[in-house]
Amino acid sequence: MFIGNVEVKGLARLAPMAGISNAAYRTVARECGSALTTSEEIDATGLTRMNAKTRYDIAKYLPEEKPIALQILGAEAEYLVPGAQWLQDQGADIIDLNMGCPVQKITKTGRGSAMMKDVAKTAKILEAMRKVLTVPFTIKIRSGWDEKHLNAVEVSKMAEDVGVDAITVHPRTRSQQFTGLSKWEMISQVVDAVNIPITGNGDVKSMSDARRMSAETGVESAMIGRAAMGAPWVFDESFEDLSPEGKYDYQTRVINRHMPLIMEHFPEKVGLIQMQRHLSWYAGGRDRVRSFRVELFGARSYEETRDVFDRYWASVDPAVSQQPNMAAV
Numbered sequence: 514m515f516i517g518n519v520e521v522k523g524l525a526r527l528a529p530m531a532g533i534s535n536a537a538y539r540t541v542a543r544e545c546g547s548a549l550t551t552s553e554e555i556d557a558t559g560l561t562r563m564n565a566k567t568r569y570d571i572a573k574y575l576p577e578e579k580p581i582a583l584q585i586l587g588a589e590a591e592y593l594v595p596g597a598q599w600l601q602d603q604g605a606d607i608i609d610l611n612m613g614c615p616v617q618k619i620t621k622t623g624r625g626s627a628m629m630k631d632v633a634k635t636a637k638i639l640e641a642m643r644k645v646l647t648v649p650f651t652i653k654i655r656s657g658w659d660e661k662h663l664n665a666v667e668v669s670k671m672a673e674d675v676g677v678d679a680i681t682v683h684p685r686t687r688s689q690q691f692t693g694l695s696k697w698e699m700i701s702q703v704v705d706a707v708n709i710p711i712t713g714n715g716d717v718k719s720m721s722d723a724r725r726m727s728a729e730t731g732v733e734s735a736m737i738g739r740a741a742m743g744a745p746w747v748f749d750e751s752f753e754d755l756s757p758e759g760k761y762d763y764q765t766r767v768i769n770r771h772m773p774l775i776m777e778h779f780p781e782k783v784g785l786i787q788m789q790r791h792l793s794w795y796a797g798g799r800d801r802v803r804s805f806r807v808e809l810f811g812a813r814s815y816e817e818t819r820d821v822f823d824r825y826w827a828s829v830d831p832a833v834s835q836q837p838n839m840a841a842v
């Protein structure tokens with residue numbers, strides 16, 4: 514599939530997740546087979562107000578990730594236009610606008626999924642962004658604000674009309690947050706209504722789910738979010754066929770790649786949280802994980818964290834496979 518001039522090589526890709534899909538994690542997901550990655554949401558107001566160093570940290574990506582989509586979040590053209598332009602100048606291959614975040618502190622200021630409420634106002638914002646962007650411009654939407662306002666098709670047609678290059682549809686409403694199952698029929702309705710590429714998202718837990726979504730809805734691309742937490746190998750078709758010991762070795766290699774990336778690219782205070790969070794997910798579904806996690810989150814440095822993990826990892830039975838995460842959020 515192409516998004517503008519950017520080729521998306523592969524069916525499944527990592528969904529943007531705040532506090533999770535940063536440069537280090539995106540890189541390992543990409544190396545496991547994620548067809549493209551998108552940064553977590555980057556607030557437009559912050560971008561335009563911050564100093565150069567802070568901005569750089571937020572929008573950081575690694576050369577190995579390219580092509581990369583950077584996602585912006587905002588409510589007004591006044592911030593979104595210069596913010597998107599700045600991200601483009603940093604080398605983003607695609608600019609994605611977040612129109613799906615359901616969190617109240619975001620929607621109450623008109624950001625995220627609140628942008629689906631006033632379609633005419635949002636059209637003007639998208640037009641203004643389109644005018645300054647030379648790279649492909651995409652949006653990520655939900656099915657609507659609530660069950661009474663299911664307007665993903667209307668929003669998608671409007672976006673196509675103003676020159677948006679592709680759309681990701683997560684067919685839950687804002688009021689559903691992450692509960693219930695996403696209704697893939699809504700993805701099919703959007704696919705049928707527009708002529709730009711659509712990426713489907715919602716409850717895809719494996720490559721076979723991604724293929725099923727593609728067959729049922731007609732999308733050529735699927736995003737995986739929660740099932741990729743602690744499991745970047747979800748993007749590797751060959752992973753499922755490995756023996757339990759083969760999976761353990763694969764996981765060990767990924768962990769040994771991921772942890773140094775965190776140590777290299779974050780200040781220790783932030784990196785330590787990232788390290789512990791991801792290691793705790795990597796251990797999901799294995800023996801004695803509860804007591805391991807208590808010890809892990811008690812560690813106070815990179816070295817101590819790694820030591821706690823290494824001792825634990827060496828002690829688990831490789832023959833006991835991991836289950837997909839779908840962690841509660």
Ligand SMILES: Cc1cc2nc3c(=O)[nH]c(=O)nc-3n(C[C@H](O)[C@H](O)[C@H](O)COP(=O)(O)O)c2cc1C
Nearest residue numbers: 528529530531553554683715716717737738739842
């Ligand atoms: C912890 C968390 C953080 C998220 N942050 C973002 C975000 O920054 N931008 C965005 O567009 N969606 C965000 N999402 C939504 C996901 O991209 C995705 O749409 C959603 O999780 C549904 O996909 P899944 O069923 O595969 O998890 C987030 C989801 C989770 C669970």
